[in-house]
Amino acid sequence: MTYRNESAWIQPAAPATAPRTTQARSTAEYRALDAAHHIHPFSDMGALNRAGSRVIVKADGVYLWDSDGNKIIDGMAGLWCVNVGYGRKELAD
Structure with a gap:
């Protein structure tokens, strides 16, 4: 798929592939990633910070x-x- 901006046709870069592991992350790891990278609209942030996000x-x-x-x-x-x-x-x- 190509996209056109005002000056040129752009080919998107191939998606980066992360190494797959057979071991799943823990709930604590998912909660840490969530806290670092996601904004929760319509959420009580105090309660979310105390309890952690639901995984x-x-x-x-x-x-x-x-x-x-x-x-x-x-x-x-x-x-x-x-x-x-x-x-x-x-x-x-």
Whole structure:
């Protein structure tokens, strides 16, 4: 894919590939990365800083599981990214 700016055609660089490891990161590592690189809009930052962010490790349909084993209904996804169902073709059509 190419993009055009005002003066030239630009080819985007190939995406960098990070080395894959077989060992998953810990919840603490994910929380540290989250704190360093993500802004949480609509969040109580005091509570977030005290408790840490929720790390989602699994999903199935409308359900999510966090790294503490809690099963959660994905009630907010429809606001931004799942407005036609969870992969349900009949809704997307």
